[in-house]
Amino acid sequence: MQVRQSIHSDHAKQLDTEGLRSQFMIEKIFEEDAYTMTYSHIDRIIVGGIKPVTKAVAIGAEVGKQLGVSYFLERRELGVINIGGPGVIVVDGKTYEIGHQEALYVGMGAKDVQFTSVDAAKPAKFYYNSAPAHTTYPSRKITLAEASPQTIGDNATSNLRTINKFIVPDVLPTCQLTMGLTKLAEGNLWNTMPCHTHERRMEVYFYFDMDEETAVFHMMGQPQQTRHLLVHNEQAVISPSWSIHSGVGTKNYTFIWGMVGENQVFDDMDHVKVSEIR
Numbered sequence: 698m699q700v701r702q703s704i705h706s707d708h709a710k711q712l713d714t715e716g717l718r719s720q721f722m723i724e725k726i727f728e729e730d731a732y733t734m735t736y737s738h739i740d741r742i743i744v745g746g747i748k749p750v751t752k753a754v755a756i757g758a759e760v761g762k763q764l765g766v767s768y769f770l771e772r773r774e775l776g777v778i779n780i781g782g783p784g785v786i787v788v789d790g791k792t793y794e795i796g797h798q799e800a801l802y803v804g805m806g807a808k809d810v811q812f813t814s815v816d817a818a819k820p821a822k823f824y825y826n827s828a829p830a831h832t833t834y835p836s837r838k839i840t841l842a843e844a845s846p847q848t849i850g851d852n853a854t855s856n857l858r859t860i861n862k863f864i865v866p867d868v869l870p871t872c873q874l875t876m877g878l879t880k881l882a883e884g885n886l887w888n889t890m891p892c893h894t895h896e897r898r899m900e901v902y903f904y905f906d907m908d909e910e911t912a913v914f915h916m917m918g919q920p921q922q923t924r925h926l927l928v929h930n931e932q933a934v935i936s937p938s939w940s941i942h943s944g945v946g947t948k949n950y951t952f953i954w955g956m957v958g959e960n961q962v963f964d965d966m967d968h969v970k971v972s973e974i975r
């Protein structure tokens with residue numbers, strides 16, 4: 698498990714490229730037949746990927762020890778979105794078939810969660826976020842059709858995109874976690890511009906569906922102290938509450954956003970005018 702401490706905006710604005718990358722980027726999300734796990738002190742979100750190829754993968758008791766509990770989800774909830782081939786998740790004996798771009802919410806208290814791929818030649822890639830929880834809400838699969846899609850932006854501003862809200866209060870109850878998947882239309886490059894902050898929630902962006910020789914310039918920092926991070930395929934960025942989170946790609950791409958914090962109101966954003974960004 699990698700641990701990232703919270704970071705103050707006054708500290709962040711002093712950092713060079715390597716400093717920014719080591720604080721905010723998660724460069725490797727998927728490893729074959731294993732899980733990865735990054736624990737951020739910012740709202741105590743956990744971020745990672747699970748890629749079973751030849752065997753089932755579970756987040757086992759070893760993590761319970763690091764979290765000070767006896768198993769991973771003893772005091773946590775989990776959101777998973779599969780960006781790979783068809784997969785299966787078994788939660789305490791109950792089987793969920795999770796296809797490409799389908800999601801599973803797992804409520805607090807699930808003891809045994811096993812991840813497998815249906816076809817080793819097209820392995821599932823389960824990207825996940827986990828947040829501290831106070832009660833158990835029912836585990837549930839969410840399909841893309843159920844994910845409350847919203848198409849916004851415009852070709853003229855190169856930001857036409859569809860936001861698929863998988864894990865939001867309109868779809869199912871959770872303690873604090875919200876997650877969704879935003880897909881940019883072909884020829885469109887900008888996400889979340891005009892940009893925003895939300896002091897009440899942190900957010901993690903995970904970029905994927907990117908070709909080898911493409912990149913996203915992810916914008917971060919306070920609105921008048923912006924910096925950028927160069928992101929390649931299947932890399933994630935931790936965005937503290939004080940930071941904008943927006944990006945422009947050299948080609949269209951898809952990303953998963955996950956939020957944890959004070960409220961779950963998707964539209965509760967403090968928008969920043971483009972003319973006011975520095």
Ligand SMILES: O=C(O)C(=O)C[C@H](O)C(=O)CO
Nearest residue numbers: 858860879888889900942954
């Ligand atoms: O494309 C977008 O705009 C988004 O996906 C926005 C994120 O979901 C977000 O920042 C929510 O606060």
Ligand SMILES: [Zn+2]
Nearest residue numbers: 893895900942
């Ligand atoms: Zn946001």
